[in-house]
Structure formats: structure tokens, C-alpha cells
Amino acid sequence: MKAILALEDGSLFHGTGFGACASACGEVCFNTSMTGYQEILTDPSYKGQIVTMTYPLIGNYGVNRHDVESWQPHVAGFVIRELSPVVSNWRAESSLSEYLEQNTIPGIQGIDTRALTRKLRVRGALNGFISTEGIGDAEAIKRAKEWPGLMGVDYVKEVTHKQAFAWDPKDEHSANFNVVHGSGPAEVREVRDPLPPADIPIVAYDYGMKYNILRRLRQHGFKVQVVPATATAAEALAYKPAGIFLSNGPGDPAALGYAVQAVSDLTKSGVPIFGICLGHQILGQAFGGKTFKLKFGHRGGNQPVKDLESGRVEITSQNHGFAVDPATLPADVAVDRINLNDQTVEGMRHKTKPIFCVQYHPEASPGPHDSTGLFARFRAMIEKG
Amino acid sequence: MPKRTDIHSVLIIGAGPIIIGQACEFDYSGTQACKALKEEGYRVILVNSNPATIMTDPEFADRTYIEPITPECIDKIIAREVEEMKRLKANGKLVLLPTLGGQTALNTAMALFRRGTLDKYSIEMIGANAGAIERGEDRQVFKDLMISIGLDVPLSGTSHNLEEARLVAEKIGRFPLIIRPAFTLGGTGGGIAYNREEFDEMAKRGIELSPVSEILVEESLLGWKEFEMEVMRDRQDNCVVICSIENFDPMGVHTGDSITVAPIQTLTDKEFQIMRDASFAVIRAVGVETGGSNIQFAVNPDNGRMVIIEMNPRVSRSSALASKATGFPIAKIAAKLAVGYLLDEIRNDITRETPASFEPTIDYVVTKVPRFAFEKFPQADPTLNTQMKSVGEAMAIGRTFKESLQKALRSLEIGRYGLGGDGKAWRIGEKVYGDRDILPREVIAPKLSVPNAERIFFLRHALRAGFTIEEIFQLTKIDRWFLTQIKEIVDFEEELAATKN
Numbered sequence: 001m002k003a004i005l006a007l008e009d010g011s012l013f014h015g016t017g018f019g020a021c022a023s024a025c026g027e028v029c030f031n032t033s034m035t036g037y038q039e040i041l042t043d044p045s046y047k048g049q050i051v052t053m054t055y056p057l058i059g060n061y062g063v064n065r066h067d068v069e070s071w072q073p074h075v076a077g078f079v080i081r082e083l084s085p086v087v088s089n090w091r092a093e094s095s096l097s098e099y100l101e102q103n104t105i106p107g108i109q110g111i112d113t114r115a116l117t118r119k120l121r122v123r124g125a126l127n128g129f130i131s132t133e134g135i136g137d138a139e140a141i142k143r144a145k146e147w148p149g150l151m152g153v154d155y156v157k158e159v160t161h162k163q164a165f166a167w168d169p170k171d172e173h174s175a176n177f178n179v180v181h182g183s184g185p186a187e188v189r190e191v192r193d194p195l196p197p198a199d200i201p202i203v204a205y206d207y208g209m210k211y212n213i214l215r216r217l218r219q220h221g222f223k224v225q226v227v228p229a230t231a232t233a234a235e236a237l238a239y240k241p242a243g244i245f246l247s248n249g250p251g252d253p254a255a256l257g258y259a260v261q262a263v264s265d266l267t268k269s270g271v272p273i274f275g276i277c278l279g280h281q282i283l284g285q286a287f288g289g290k291t292f293k294l295k296f297g298h299r300g301g302n303q304p305v306k307d308l309e310s311g312r313v314e315i316t317s318q319n320h321g322f323a324v325d326p327a328t329l330p331a332d333v334a335v336d337r338i339n340l341n342d343q344t345v346e347g348m349r350h351k352t353k354p355i356f357c358v359q360y361h362p363e364a365s366p367g368p369h370d371s372t373g374l375f376a377r378f379r380a381m382i383e384k385g
Numbered sequence: 386m387p388k389r390t391d392i393h394s395v396l397i398i399g400a401g402p403i404i405i406g407q408a409c410e411f412d413y414s415g416t417q418a419c420k421a422l423k424e425e426g427y428r429v430i431l432v433n434s435n436p437a438t439i440m441t442d443p444e445f446a447d448r449t450y451i452e453p454i455t456p457e458c459i460d461k462i463i464a465r466e467v468e469e470m471k472r473l474k475a476n477g478k479l480v481l482l483p484t485l486g487g488q489t490a491l492n493t494a495m496a497l498f499r500r501g502t503l504d505k506y507s508i509e510m511i512g513a514n515a516g517a518i519e520r521g522e523d524r525q526v527f528k529d530l531m532i533s534i535g536l537d538v539p540l541s542g543t544s545h546n547l548e549e550a551r552l553v554a555e556k557i558g559r560f561p562l563i564i565r566p567a568f569t570l571g572g573t574g575g576g577i578a579y580n581r582e583e584f585d586e587m588a589k590r591g592i593e594l595s596p597v598s599e600i601l602v603e604e605s606l607l608g609w610k611e612f613e614m615e616v617m618r619d620r621q622d623n624c625v626v627i628c629s630i631e632n633f634d635p636m637g638v639h640t641g642d643s644i645t646v647a648p649i650q651t652l653t654d655k656e657f658q659i660m661r662d663a664s665f666a667v668i669r670a671v672g673v674e675t676g677g678s679n680i681q682f683a684v685n686p687d688n689g690r691m692v693i694i695e696m697n698p699r700v701s702r703s704s705a706l707a708s709k710a711t712g713f714p715i716a717k718i719a720a721k722l723a724v725g726y727l728l729d730e731i732r733n734d735i736t737r738e739t740p741a742s743f744e745p746t747i748d749y750v751v752t753k754v755p756r757f758a759f760e761k762f763p764q765a766d767p768t769l770n771t772q773m774k775s776v777g778e779a780m781a782i783g784r785t786f787k788e789s790l791q792k793a794l795r796s797l798e799i800g801r802y803g804l805g806g807d808g809k810a811w812r813i814g815e816k817v818y819g820d821r822d823i824l825p826r827e828v829i830a831p832k833l834s835v836p837n838a839e840r841i842f843f844l845r846h847a848l849r850a851g852f853t854i855e856e857i858f859q860l861t862k863i864d865r866w867f868l869t870q871i872k873e874i875v876d877f878e879e880e881l882a883a884t885k886n
Contacts, residue, residue, distance in 0.1 A: 032746045036654030054748040056784050060866055061653050082785055085873070086854075088866035090689050112783070114748055177655050178727050179689045182537045182604070186558055189688060302744040306729060313623045313742040318436050340729055341739045366654035368744075369662055 001132050003108040005050070005079060006140035007115075008127040008147075013116060017132030018083050019107035025147035026050035026076030026130035029321065032300030037096065038063045041073035041105075044159035044208030045277065045319050048150055050077040054117050054300075058109075059096035062087030066190075067175065069210040069365060073100065074159060074250075077130035078107040079116065109195050124295040125321060150321075151293070155251035156259070156278070157246035159208035160229040167204070167214045167224040171195055174218035198223035200382055203241040204330035205229060207249025207259065207278045212365035213300025217245065220375040230252045230258055233265030234255045243272045243382045246279025247298020248361065253281035253291045253322050260285045267355060274378040275357030277320055283357045286350065287333050294344070297321035298360075301367035304340040305347070305360060313340065316360040317367025323359065324348070354381050388425055389725040393477030394447075394470060395422050395511070396463070396499065398490035399433025399440055401454045406641065406773045410705040411437040411487035414716035418485040419445040421720040428475075430466055432459055432462040433486075454489055456496035463497075467506050482600050482723055484512040484676050484699035485716055487559060491699050492517060512723040513698045517672035521698035527671070534670045536663055537692045541603035543567075550588040553602040560584070561607060566591035567599040577605060589790065608862035609683040612649060614664040615707040617677050617718065619727045624665045627677070627715055628707035629657070633752075634769075635862040636683050636694075638836045642771040644793075647710045647751040647785065651866050656689060673698045676719035683886060686864070706753050711745035742750075752789040753780045754799050757838040769836040787871050794841070804845045804871070806878040811842070821852050821882065833860040844868065848875045 003017030194258030337347025362371035400411030431446035483494030542553035574594035578584035633644035728742035755775035779796035783789030
């Protein structure tokens with residue numbers, strides 16, 4: 001199966017197709033994680049994007065039903081250097097190619113992903129078109145050029161759950177994955193760490209939330225009511241939550257007037273708020289600040305973030321193309337975390353209200369667990385009341 | 386936190402002569418350390434008996450002692466240097482950096498600690514103190530420590546009679562089992578039992594031979610997947626993984642004799658992160674305050690069980706590989722961390738703009754292949770086991786594993802251009818085969834099941850002779866992912882051979 005990737009600047013990459021026989025437009029971006037492709041594929045924040053993995057060998061450990069971050073993959077297309085012809089891991093249930101095929105997502109392999117990444121680093125994220133349907137060069141470039149792009153588009157509405165729901169009331173999906181231990185019984189295949197009681201009710205806004213955020217919240221004793229992105233402050237507060245959580249999500253944060261309005265109202269309610277990624281950008285706007293588009297975004301599992309108050313450095317998992325402009329923030333909001341690579345804002349804290357947020361992903365998945373403590377910080381903030 | 390100002394002079398112990406099991410990697414790390422510490426304005430004192438090292442060039446240290454690396458000798462050097470510092474009216478102390486000269490330096494530093502030299506002159510060990518070195522190096526102390534922090538180790542138990550031994554065997558639940566009699570010279574009477582009969586016999590014999598009638602029965606990890614993590618820590622407890630490594634050869638072959646690959650290829654992110662968390666737990670529990678450590682894991686390919694095998698509380702052989710594989714100069718940064726800097730205060734040498742507090746992510750594959758010299762030692766047993774036998778190594782970088790493996794094999798300078806297909810003959814024992822000859826299965830099978838220096842080439846012979854991946858896996862326990870990669874190279878060789886000109 002021949003495949004093509006065209007960019008809006010007219011560049012073309014010819015390779016071999018895998019996954020579905022399909023075509024799609026999207027913003028072409030790159031992720032530098034060396035593991036975790038299944039989590040990346042299923043992260044709703046990638047809605048509207050064609051993702052390139054900079055690590056060249058992908059698919060080695062296959063896919064399984066547990067390492068998902070939502071109900072399906074969301075990327076528009078997947079670009080890699082070399083697809084593994086076999087899967088080799090005791091947890092694997094099927095192959096990456098089968099998985100993408102089932103989900104009608106086209107993949108391209110055998111292209112020079114390093115050349116593509118270098119182009120994206122110099123030019124910034126570019127719109128593109130990917131096809132495994134035998135589409136010609138001129139047509140592919142035309143489709144890439146015609147695609148209107150991500151700016152100003154509300155992708156959140158496409159990935160948010162339309163109805164409110166209680167997360168995992170029977171505790172079937174929330175326990176932390178662990179490997180078997182020699183001291184345990186021999187017949188156990190997968191170990192799940194025990195869960196504490198769910199004794200703090202919170203409302204989580206779903207802008208395209210990763211499951212691992214929900215799992216982590218539950219692991220920290222939160223009873224989570226999920227509401228759609230469009231829920232108003234009054235609708236959220238009707239659940240009488242002890243805290244409000246704002247999730248990650250896709251696309252341009254400036255296109256979400258309704259969410260900014262709801263969060264702005266919530267900040268006046270006195271209920272503690274914790275935001276991640278898009279949730280952080282929405283909070284930034286609710287505080288009166290502005291967001292801007294980063295040249296090529298932060299996508300990977302090795303971004304160093306410094307906690308300016310403790311001096312500690314955490315290696316974080318990140319996936320964002322926009323950032324909050326610190327110059328536009330009011331005086332009662334402190335920037336308490338920065339990215340050590342480019343000094344951009346990675347965390348904010350309200351100086352007088354119980355509100356904090358981070359631009360990165362403390363729930364990891366994929367990526368390092370250095371920042372898991374932020375969920376405990378949220379809990380402590382609520383308990384302090 | 387800036388660098389320490391209470392230090393005047395730093396004593397670095399080199400690695401001594403090059404021997405099998407230790408090439409020039411500790412010259413590399415020691416040289417880096419000398420440079421880094423001089424750059425910071427410290428007075429560097431170096432001891433190394435090996436003149437064929439970069440570090441003993443006059444410009445790398447303020448004082449270089451070409452003297453035997455023995456506690457007695459270094460004791461005298463310390464006494465002399467303490468006097469010298471008085472003469473210099475040094476305002477600051479003399480410290481010892483033991484973690485950059487390999488095992489020799491570490492052992493010597495511990496001997497100096499035990500004989501009281503360090504206390505006598507109040508010399509602090511920087512990087513890792515005596516307690517941490519002991520926790521990392523003493524097998525039993527280390528194992529108990531790992532259990533105390535909830536990490537998994539090979540199952541084992543001691544017994545004094547056959548009944549007890551059988552109970553331990555039952556608890557472990559599967560063969561093979563390792564039997565080690567207590568206090569027998571050179572471990573006489575020990576061995577590996579593959580079934581109940583063998584076990585009963587060995588256990589009985591072991592108990593008889595042991596002067597205290599005691600044996601240790603331990604679970605065997607033969608054939609498990611082997612992984613390594615290169616970790617760094619600063620004195621504010623920031624930890625980073627510099628490089629993850631997957632061994633091509635499963636457990637049973639010394640890491641130094643294994644083909645190794647960076648980064649890890651066959652773990653999901655969930656498993657990788659559990660390994661990363663465990664690595665940090667190990668370095669913290671052992672108490673290596675600053676610098677690098679190498680932590681080795683075994684993973685059961687059937688259920689993912691992850692067992693800690695050992696840790697090196699120092700810059701190790703793999704550190705040189707990890708530094709070159711990622712561009713992160715482990716030894717240089719370990720030296721700077723030892724004198725008080727934090728990871729985010731040190732610049733990344735590659736980007737020059739970002740700090741060293743990050744985890745290198747690479748878009749290529751690195752393969753290291755050991756170089757053997759059995760042709761020079763006809764009496765030596767070429768079987769590979771837990772004792773290192775290689776004399777050196779070659780590393781190569783490629784965009785695929787196949788590319789890096791082929792380049793590394795070519796770099797060995799053993800006359801081959803890769804796995805084969807280069808038109809050169811194969812000399813196997815007394816017999817000589819043509820490059821494209823199909824070798825008899827009975828010649829191939831034993832070369833697969835018993836690890837040896839030429840096994841990598843016999844994977845090609847086996848595939849060409851019609852062995853399936855599954856058959857080869859059963860004989861070698863080399864992960865099917867690696868075997869499939871080798872098969873792709875072999876298939877391509879056939880494709881090339883079929884399209885002459």
C-alpha cells in the first residue's frame with residue numbers, strides 16, 4: 001500500500017501505508033516520546049493533528065486494551081519511520097496497524113521522519129494531508145493547502161462527552177497498573193494497586209480528558225462527576241462539588257469563549273480549582289490573560305519544568321501547541337512553574353484563591369511520574385478548605 | 386545551589402592498567418572529571434599507575450601520581466598532600482572522589498575508609514559515601530534493602546536439610562533452581578538444577594559439603610530479558626534517566642559480553658515508567674547523593690515480572706556508552722554534581738541553551754557489540770556466562786536497529802562486513818564453509834543454545850538453514866523482536882543475491 005504525506009508548503013513524502021485505507025487533513029506535529037504511542041494515539045488532545053513520532057521504531061510492543069487514554073484513537077493520521085513487523089510484549093493483544101485499521105486512521109511509514117521534524121522545527125507546525133488511497137502528488141498538496149487549519153476552530157465540542165456521567169462508580173477501571181511481584185500468588189497476571197475510599201466529590205470538566213487523569217483522581221480518593229465542556233458554572237455547582245477539575249483538550253484555547261465564561265464564574269465561587277493543559281489555558285483566559293501559539297509546541301516526555309517555589313525540577317510529559325502569555329496575567333496570579341528549555345509558563349497559582357493549574361500532564365501516560373504529587377496537592381487544598 | 390567553596394583539592398583515583406573486563410572507559414570518565422573540576426578552580430590530585438591514559442597527561446591534573454593503586458600507597462599520597470595543602474595555606478579541605486575510576490577506585494576508596502585513613506585526615510568522600518558504596522556493593526545488604534522498599538528480587542531461601550530445601554523450591558515454584566552451599570571454597574558443590582531429581586541430589590550434596598550444613602536455593606533468571614538504566618541524581622534529589630538499555634542477549638550472559646541496544650525497544654510506556662520509578666527508588670535507598678548509577682533489571686518475558694539484579698553506585702562501563710549514545714556527558718556532569726551544582730545549573734553540551742536537567746530523547750538506535758579475542762587464547766572456554774570475557778566493544782548509531790547492528794559488526798574489525806553475505810568464508814572449528822553455504826542444522830543448534838562469541842552470526846546461519854523464529858527463540862531466548870529484525874536483514878540478503886547486477 002503506497003502512502004503520501006503532503007504539507008501546505010508543497011513538500012511531499014512518499015512511503016508505505018499501514019492502518020486504514022483512508023485520507024485525512026490535519027496539523028502536522030511531532031512527538032519525541034520513545035514509548036507510549038498507544039497513549040498518544042488515544043489522547044483526545046490530538047484531535048485534528050497528524051502526529052509524527054521522532055523515535056524511528058514504532059509498534060514493537062503492539063497495543064493492548066488497557067493503555068488507552070480514551071475510547072478510541074483521535075489522531076488524524078500517524079507518521080513513523082519504521083513499523084515493527086511483529087509485536088513482542090506479554091501484554092500485546094494486537095498490532096498497531098490492525099488497531100489503526102479498525103479505527104479508520106491512515107498511517108505512513110518508511111519516510112524520513114527526521115527531515116520532516118527538522119522542517120517542522122524551522123517552519124513551525126504545518127497543515128498537511130495524509131493518504132493511503134493512492135492519491136496523486138498535486139491533489140495531495142492541494143488538499144493540504146485548502147485545509148483551513150486549527151486556529152479558531154473548536155475541537156473540544158467534538159471530543160467532549162455529550163452527557164454528564166459519574167466516572168467508574170464500580171471501581172473497575174481506575175486502579176493503578178503494576179507488574180507482578182515475586183512474593184505474590186503465581187496465577188496473578190496483572191496487578192492493580194488497591195484504591196482508597198472515594199470520599200471527596202468533585203466535578204471534572206471534560207474538554208477531551210485523558211482517562212489517566214480520571215484514574216489518578218480516583219486513586220487520590222476523589223469521587224468524580226464528569227460534565228461536558230459546555231456545562232455552565234451553575235450546572236457544575238449543582239453537584240455541590242468540593243473541588244472543580246479542568247481537563248486537557250485539543251485545539252485553539254482562544255476559540256472556547258463558553259468555557260472561559262464558565263470557568264470565570266467558577267473562580268468567583270470559592271470552590272478549589274485544579275486545571276491541566278487546556279484547563280490551564282482556559283484558566284489563564286478566565287484570569288484575564290491571553291494565549292498564543294508556540295512555534296512547534298511541546299510534545300514529548302522529557303520536558304524539564306522548574307517549580308520556582310521549591311527549586312525542584314520535574315521531568316514532565318507535555319502535549320501543547322499554545323501557551324499562556326505571562327505579561328497578560330493580572331497581579332494576583334503567580335507564575336510558579338516554568339519550562340527550563342524555553343522559559344514559557346508551565347504553572348500558575350492564584351495568590352488569594354484556592355486555584356492552581358499546570359500546562360503539562362502530571363497524569364503522565366505516556367511519560368514520567370515525577371509530577372503525580374499535584375493530585376495530592378489538589379486534595380490537600382480541598383481538605384484545608 | 387552554587388558549587389561548594391569549602392573544598393580546596395579533590396583526589397581522583399584512576400582505574401589502573403587495562404584488563405579484560407575493564408578497558409579505557411575509566412580513563413574517559415576520569416579525564417572528564419579532571420577537566421570539569423579544574424574548570425571549576427579546584428586543585429586536582431590524580432593517582433593512576435597506567436601511563437597510557439589521557440588523564441595522566443600533565444595538563445589534566447595539578448598533581449599526578451604514577452603510583453600503584455593500593456590503599457598503602459594512597460595513604461602515603463594523602464599524608465603528603467595534607468602537608469602540601471598546609472604549605473599552600475589552602476583554605477578548604479581535601480576530598481576524595483571515588484566514583485569515576487571504576488571498581489578499582491571504588492574498592493580502594495573503601496579500603497582507605499576501612500583502615501581509617503579517611504577519618505584520620507577527615508577526608509570526605511564526595512559523590513557517594515562509604516555507606517552508600519557498601520549498600521550498593523554488598524549483595525545481601527543490597528537485596529535486603531530492595532525488599533525493604535518493596536522492590537522485587539530473585540526469590541530465595543536458605544535450608545539445612547532436604548525437606549527445608551524442597552519447601553523453598555516449592556515456594557519458588559519452578560525450575561531451574563540455583564543451589565549455593567554456604568562457605569565452600571569457590572562455591573564447590575553448587576550448581577543449577579533443571580528438575581526435581583537433580584535438585585534433590587544437588588541439595589543433599591550441597592548440605593553435606595557446606596561446613597555449616599547450609600545451602601541457599603535461588604530462583605534462576607536464565608533466559609529473562611535484561612535491561613539497564615543510567616540514572617543521575619543531584620543533591621536536591623532531582624533524578625533523571627540518561628539512557629535506557631535493552632540487552633539483546635538474555636540473562637545468563639554478562640552485560641559486558643552482551644550485545645546491547647539503546648533505547649529500550651520492547652517495553653510499553655507503563656512498564657518503562659515502573660522501571661524508571663524503581664531506578665530512582667534504588668538510587669535514593671542506596672543513598673548515592675550525587676552523580677551517576679547504573680541499575681540492572683531482569684524481566685520475565687511471560688508476565689512482565691521485574692526483578693532488580695544489581696546497581697553500580699558509580700560511573701560504569703555502560704556510562705561511557707550512554708554518554709556517547711545520547712550526547713549527555715555523564716562523567717563530566719557527575720563531577721560537577723559532586724561539588725554541589727544542581728542539574729539545572731549546568732548547561733547541556735549539545736544544545737548549549739538548555740540545562741542538563743532533562744532526559745535525552747533520541748531519534749536513532751544505538752547498538753554496542755562486544756569484541757572477543759578467543760583466537761589469541763586457544764585454551765580459553767569461548768562459552769559466554771556471567772564472567773566477562775570480551776576485550777573491548779564497538780558502538781554504532783543507525784536510524785534502525787538493523788542499520789546500527791550491521792555498522793557495529795563491521796566496526797569490530799574482525800573482517801566481516803556485517804552479519805554475512807560479504808563473500809567471506811566461515812571457519813567453524815576445523816571446517817570451512819563458503820559465505821552462502823547452508824550450514825548443517827546439527828552444527829547450528831548447539832551454537833544457538835549455548836551463548837558464545839559467534840552466536841550473532843549463527844542467527845543468520847539458522848535462518849538461512851530454515852529455522853523458524855520460534856525455534857530460534859526456544860534455543861536462545863533472544864526476544865522475537867530482535868530475531869525478526871535479524872530475519873529482515875537475512876531476507877534482504879536473499880533479495881540482493883537474487884538480483885545479480
